[in-house]
Amino acid sequence: MQLIDTHTHLYVEAFDKDRDEMIERALEIGVSDFFVPAIDSTYTEGMFALESQYPDQVHLMTGVHPTHIKNNYREELAHVSSLLKSRSFCAVGEIGIDLYWDKIFIKEQQEAFDIQIQWAKDHKLPIVIHCRDAFDEVFEVLEGHKSEELYGIFHCFTGTVEQAKQALSYNLKLGIGGVVTFKNGKIDQFLNKIPLSKIVLETDSPYLAPIPNRGKRNESSYIKQVAEKVAAIYDLTVEQVAEQTTKNAFEVFKLI
Numbered sequence: 710m711q712l713i714d715t716h717t718h719l720y721v722e723a724f725d726k727d728r729d730e731m732i733e734r735a736l737e738i739g740v741s742d743f744f745v746p747a748i749d750s751t752y753t754e755g756m757f758a759l760e761s762q763y764p765d766q767v768h769l770m771t772g773v774h775p776t777h778i779k780n781n782y783r784e785e786l787a788h789v790s791s792l793l794k795s796r797s798f799c800a801v802g803e804i805g806i807d808l809y810w811d812k813i814f815i816k817e818q819q820e821a822f823d824i825q826i827q828w829a830k831d832h833k834l835p836i837v838i839h840c841r842d843a844f845d846e847v848f849e850v851l852e853g854h855k856s857e858e859l860y861g862i863f864h865c866f867t868g869t870v871e872q873a874k875q876a877l878s879y880n881l882k883l884g885i886g887g888v889v890t891f892k893n894g895k896i897d898q899f900l901n902k903i904p905l906s907k908i909v910l911e912t913d914s915p916y917l918a919p920i921p922n923r924g925k926r927n928e929s930s931y932i933k934q935v936a937e938k939v940a941a942i943y944d945l946t947v948e949q950v951a952e953q954t955t956k957n958a959f960e961v962f963k964l965i
């Protein structure tokens with residue numbers, strides 16, 4: 710069985726003590742590829758180091774995470790812009806709007822999201838969206854970019870069926886992770902109304918561990934619990950879910 714973790718922060722401090730063992734556990738259960746979203750410039754070196762250690766398995770994105778859009782956001786954006794000119798990436802991400810923590814930088818978040826979507830289109834890359842308490846704001850920016858060139862993943866999708874359908878209308882697939890296993894996660898109630906061809910699996914590790922590890926550190930090998938829950942929701946075998954979602958992930962990241 711082949712599985713793809715389309716969203717994993719392998720390079721963060723939470724894995725500093727056992728990163729190789731953690732990656733090994735994922736490889737052992739069949740995770741063949743790790744798609745690694747950026748946060749800000751402080752992590753760039755660590756991401757490059759990880760890529761040189763696992764060149765066939767690790768695929769890097771570049772971008773500024775919305776919760777890291779602060780007073781220095783122009784310098785952070787300039788860093789992403791120069792990286793995009795200097796080498797290849799699998800996507801621009803994670804980018805978006807997050808109004809959960811505070812709304813102080815809402816204007817800057819909207820502007821940075823808009824700018825980074827345009828860069829993705831210019832480089833013919835997919836986008837990976839982070840949206841928290843900001844569906845209307847995210848959709849407003851996406852609406853302005855609606856076109857054939859706009860595509861990617863709505864990461865950690867936690868909205869309603871209507872919001873899911875709206876996300877699909879922008880040529881996005883839904884990133885489904887640990888939340889689907891939560892009792893109060895809600896998306897399990899309607900997910901089977903969305904074609905499986907529109908779903909990719911992710912962990913968002915080290916965050917949002919699925920049941921039975923909810924609240925603990927997440928890691929890419931736990932994608933198996935996500936795949937099993939998705940299989941139960943769609944009334945399919947876990948192998949069928951693995952096969953289809955792997956195909957979907959490779960389609961987005963153009964690795965077919």
Ligand code: NI
Pocket residue numbers: 716718746803913
């Ligand atoms: Ni993330």
